[in-house]
Amino acid sequence: MDLTAHPHRRFNPLLGEWILVSPHRTKRPWQGKTDAPQPPSTITYDPSCYLCPGNRRAEGVINPAYDGTFVFVNDFSALYPEVPEESLNLANLLVAESEGGICKVLCYSPRHDLTMPRLAVPAIRRVVDIWAEQYAALGARNEIRFVQIFENRGAQMGCSNPHPHGQIWADERVPVLPSREGERQADYHRSTGSCLLCDYLALELSRKERVVLENDTFAALVPFWAVWPYEVLLLPKVHYGSIMEMDDKARNDCADALKRITTRYDNLFLMSFPYSMGIHQKPTDGEDHGEWHFHLHFYPPLLRSATVQKFMVGYEMLAMPQRDITAELAAEKLRGLSEAHYLGT
Ligand code: H2U
Numbered sequence: 001m002d003l004t005a006h007p008h009r010r011f012n013p014l015l016g017e018w019i020l021v022s023p024h025r026t027k028r029p030w031q032g033k034t035d036a037p038q039p040p041s042t043i044t045y046d047p048s049c050y051l052c053p054g055n056r057r058a059e060g061v062i063n064p065a066y067d068g069t070f071v072f073v074n075d076f077s078a079l080y081p082e083v084p085e086e087s088l089n090l091a092n093l094l095v096a097e098s099e100g101g102i103c104k105v106l107c108y109s110p111r112h113d114l115t116m117p118r119l120a121v122p123a124i125r126r127v128v129d130i131w132a133e134q135y136a137a138l139g140a141r142n143e144i145r146f147v148q149i150f151e152n153r154g155a156q157m158g159c160s161n162p163h164p165h166g167q168i169w170a171d172e173r174v175p176v177l178p179s180r181e182g183e184r185q186a187d188y189h190r191s192t193g194s195c196l197l198c199d200y201l202a203l204e205l206s207r208k209e210r211v212v213l214e215n216d217t218f219a220a221l222v223p224f225w226a227v228w229p230y231e232v233l234l235l236p237k238v239h240y241g242s243i244m245e246m247d248d249k250a251r252n253d254c255a256d257a258l259k260r261i262t263t264r265y266d267n268l269f270l271m272s273f274p275y276s277m278g279i280h281q282k283p284t285d286g287e288d289h290g291e292w293h294f295h296l297h298f299y300p301p302l303l304r305s306a307t308v309q310k311f312m313v314g315y316e317m318l319a320m321p322q323r324d325i326t327a328e329l330a331a332e333k334l335r336g337l338s339e340a341h342y343l344g345t
């Protein structure tokens with residue numbers, strides 16, 4: 001089958017759904033870097049930033065003069081622990097149940113102007129360690145069954161502040177998408193006896209067409225079923241169910257891969273590249289979950305330049321996700337970029 005010529009559907013085995021690919025539309029010329037994006041922040045400390053050390057947050061709490069990372073309970077948490085247990089079911093049509101949880105914010109660095117690609121690998125490694133610490137501590141709580149670690153970067157993704165930070169939402173129940181990924185991995189494991197993402201990665205590493213970068217422990221690739229133009233899936237080559245199984249070397253390799261992917265992203269349109277990024281790993285419900293393979297998704301919205309963005313509208317809201325540039329072409333573009341950040345750090 002020629003995947004570069006005609007419209008076709010590709011299957012996403014992790015979610016069990018199809019996406020539409022229209023590769024003929026990429027025959028339009030590539031215009032590249034035509035827009036002048038907003039220059040990134042250059043001030044190392046912003047007195048009006050609610051995440052900078054020593055500053056007052058929206059609800060009046062003062063941040064400590066932190067050095068390194070800083071975690072706090074979100075002042076406007078979407079989930080909180082003391083929720084009365086209630087439920088509603090009217091004819092299986094009006095159905096609701098209470099949901100408890102905990103939301104935290106994680107500052108990656110005291111420096112207001114830095115982003116993931118501009119942090120040194122040891123500083124990113126500290127972020128990886130906090131992810132592990134928070135996953136373990138929150139996951140150890142009886143009422144918490146899933147820990148969702150994520151980052152929104154850039155105004156396009158609804159990020160409220162350029163200060164480098166991410167979020168952690170710990171849920172009483174496994175949320176919809178990780179739950180579906182879990183079921184798909186479990187089905188695959190039951191029917192083949194092996195791991196879906198171990199097998200998928202082995203296939204990608206043997207074919208190379210969608211692999212962007214590798215180190216000893218991790219590979220970053222544009223998945224065959226990518227929906228976002230420069231979507232990336234970061235996968236460990238070892239079967240880790242969660243971040244807790246990674247040793248010192250694996251955590252350093254994770255930090256190395258994160259720096260290299262995000263640097264390539266910034267170099268694509270010479271800007272601080274927006275994305276939503278998040279970790280999927282096994283639930284913390286006390287079960288073994290041998291089927292779960294740790295991974296990290298990057299979903300960036302930009303398509304052709306700093307200002308041309310993909311929107312999931314029209315056909316995609318009503319029918320199914322669709323993309324023009326193929327995963328193979330996106331991987332080729334990302335592979336061709338430098339791993340030295342364009343700002344020189
Ligand atoms: P973004 O990562 O999408 O920018 O969200 C930042 C979070 O920070 C958001 O969930 C929280 C908001 O509730 N926040 C605080 O906890 N304290 C503040 O003083 C402002 C924002």
Ligand code: ZN
Nearest residue numbers: 049052112163
């Ligand atoms: Zn700040």
